[in-house]
Amino acid sequence: MNISSRIPPKIAIHSFTNKPWNLAECLDRYQKAGVPGISVWRNLIDPAEGGVGLEEAAKRIHDSGLSVPALVRGGFFPGTTAEARQNAIDLNRQYLDEARAIGAEMVVLVVGAVPGQALAESRKQVCDGIAALLPHADATGVKLAIEPLHPMYAADKSCVNRMAEAREICEALGHAKVGIAADVYHIWWDPDVEAELRLSAKQNTLFGFHICDWRVQTRHLLTDRGLMGDGCIDVSGFRRLVNEIGFEGFHEIEVFSEDYWARDQDEYLALILEREEACRPAN
Amino acid sequence: MNISSRIPPKIAIHSFTNKPWNLAECLDRYQKAGVPGISVWRNLIDPAEGGVGLEEAAKRIHDSGLSVPALVRGGFFPGTTAEARQNAIDLNRQYLDEARAIGAEMVVLVVGAVPGQALAESRKQVCDGIAALLPHADATGVKLAIEPLHPMYAADKSCVNRMAEAREICEALGHAKVGIAADVYHIWWDPDVEAELRLSAKQNTLFGFHICDWRVQTRHLLTDRGLMGDGCIDVSGFRRLVNEIGFEGFHEIEVFSEDYWARDQDEYLALILEREEACRPAN
Numbered sequence: 001m002n003i004s005s006r007i008p009p010k011i012a013i014h015s016f017t018n019k020p021w022n023l024a025e026c027l028d029r030y031q032k033a034g035v036p037g038i039s040v041w042r043n044l045i046d047p048a049e050g051g052v053g054l055e056e057a058a059k060r061i062h063d064s065g066l067s068v069p070a071l072v073r074g075g076f077f078p079g080t081t082a083e084a085r086q087n088a089i090d091l092n093r094q095y096l097d098e099a100r101a102i103g104a105e106m107v108v109l110v111v112g113a114v115p116g117q118a119l120a121e122s123r124k125q126v127c128d129g130i131a132a133l134l135p136h137a138d139a140t141g142v143k144l145a146i147e148p149l150h151p152m153y154a155a156d157k158s159c160v161n162r163m164a165e166a167r168e169i170c171e172a173l174g175h176a177k178v179g180i181a182a183d184v185y186h187i188w189w190d191p192d193v194e195a196e197l198r199l200s201a202k203q204n205t206l207f208g209f210h211i212c213d214w215r216v217q218t219r220h221l222l223t224d225r226g227l228m229g230d231g232c233i234d235v236s237g238f239r240r241l242v243n244e245i246g247f248e249g250f251h252e253i254e255v256f257s258e259d260y261w262a263r264d265q266d267e268y269l270a271l272i273l274e275r276e277e278a279c280r281p282a283n
Numbered sequence: 284m285n286i287s288s289r290i291p292p293k294i295a296i297h298s299f300t301n302k303p304w305n306l307a308e309c310l311d312r313y314q315k316a317g318v319p320g321i322s323v324w325r326n327l328i329d330p331a332e333g334g335v336g337l338e339e340a341a342k343r344i345h346d347s348g349l350s351v352p353a354l355v356r357g358g359f360f361p362g363t364t365a366e367a368r369q370n371a372i373d374l375n376r377q378y379l380d381e382a383r384a385i386g387a388e389m390v391v392l393v394v395g396a397v398p399g400q401a402l403a404e405s406r407k408q409v410c411d412g413i414a415a416l417l418p419h420a421d422a423t424g425v426k427l428a429i430e431p432l433h434p435m436y437a438a439d440k441s442c443v444n445r446m447a448e449a450r451e452i453c454e455a456l457g458h459a460k461v462g463i464a465a466d467v468y469h470i471w472w473d474p475d476v477e478a479e480l481r482l483s484a485k486q487n488t489l490f491g492f493h494i495c496d497w498r499v500q501t502r503h504l505l506t507d508r509g510l511m512g513d514g515c516i517d518v519s520g521f522r523r524l525v526n527e528i529g530f531e532g533f534h535e536i537e538v539f540s541e542d543y544w545a546r547d548q549d550e551y552l553a554l555i556l557e558r559e560e561a562c563r564p565a566n
Binding site: 154219 | 399
């Protein structure tokens with residue numbers, strides 16, 4: 001089935017969505033299906049995680065002709081020692097280099113948290129960590145996108161859990177390379193989400209936009225996301241909103257799901273594209 | 284072990300914490316251990332859920348001498364039809380009667396949500412539902428405590444997910460019988476939580492205060508809570524704060540945990556009381 005003529009030019013898929021595929025398989029299948037973009041998770045690059053290495057990855061991605069909205073993921077700035085925090089900054093510098101090498105617009109930041117450390121202190125460390133990266137963001141031309149994570153990840157993955165908190169960091173740093181990756185999974189429940197998305201667009205900080213769905217009977221905190229239409233999020237409404245407020249980036253499909261990973265990935269990709277079309281707004 | 288001399292007068296346990304015990308067992312064990320209060324879940328009362336019936340429950344609770352901060356739980360106001368919403372209001376009137384019968388100070392409201400219905404609409408229906416209960420709250424002398432539930436329950440259990448949203452309903456209704464039950468499990472991650480607790484105390488709406496812990500590696504969205512000390516919440520800090528701002532109600536221990544339910548409940552009760560003492564603030 002070649003459905004490439006139906007897919008809008010600003011649709012991307014996060015490689016982790018098709019976790020069973022390696023980089024070559026993702027690129028091949030997305031390209032054949034006419035998917036215009038891929039956000040690349042580092043496990044497909046880093047040899048320590050089974051990836052092909054940066055040089056090979058960059059070549060393959062370039063040859064595929066696919067656009068790369070994001071390298072996923074950097075962040076994890078908070079730490080209990082100055083050394084740990086410096087290590088995180090150094091790693092994120094490396095990720096900026098990797099992003100430039102593969103032609104990614106931005107590095108998505110899952111900002112981190114330290115269990116038991118006050119969230120206010122972690123938030124300060126996040127702000128400091130991102131500040132330390134700004135010269136290298138300028139040097140590489142790669143943007144840094146803070147992704148607010150659902151409050152159920154506040155213990156150890158992210159001390160930034162709402163759009164408002166990400167905005168406050170953006171405002172504190174006031175730098176053109178620092179913005180937000182808004183993922184409907186994390187922010188759909190927030191009464192302020194529409195106002196914050198509008199404000200982010202106005203402040204030119206809306207860098208990324210991720211879509212999936214929240215399953216009403218979620219069985220696992222990490223790996224039970226739904227594909228658009230499986231749950232209760234008004235994904236079409238969110239897509240209409242970001243279009244309306246002038247967002248021109250990719251609508252990135254990002255689903256972590258043991259259920260879907262267990263399926264035939266070619267059939268799953270076809271389903272992903274059906275679901276994308278089903279929640280595609282008219283505007 | 285009789286440790287009653289060590290337990291402060293404003294400590295209570297939610298009966299669901301010791302789910303394997305029936306009402307008689309909860310009352311007997313708490314009384315023998317010197318636990319001053321019990322918040323009673325309806326499953327121990329309602330014969331349809333295996334409970335002993337209201338008259339018998341009221342007699343046993345009265346005879347136990349235990350205080351009853353709360354009947355748990357009412358709410359679930361939103362519905363897609365006027366009939367469903369009216370049924371919810373009628374049920375909550377019954378719960379107010381039950382609360383009066385067992386001598387409970389308040390009914391805890393898990394306000395509800397309808398999967399797929401806009402959260403803003405559900406929030407409006409919650410406000411309307413509580414408004415309809417006010418005359419009966421006055422008639423029974425029982426308070427209504429809105430419990431903000433963690434955002435991971437926004438799909439179907441609660442469209443009120445932060446202290447701020449509960450406060451907005453309290454402010455809209457402006458009635459002395461409407462307030463908030465603040466549970467650290469649901470609100471600990473919120474950057475505004477301290478300011479909102481202070482405001483709630485100032486507005487005389489801080490009716491209830493529940494404690495437990497958030498396990499860093501939470502395995503289940505409903506039944507994997509930690510006992511104080513098992514996780515990353517600064518429970519002692521929260522207890523110190525509510526004492527400082529003049530809260531004089533019970534510190535209610537409420538833990539849903541398959542792990543703990545599988546243990547010997549007498550040993551578990553002893554552990555609960557050890558942990559309560561370990562996070563007891565000096566003030």
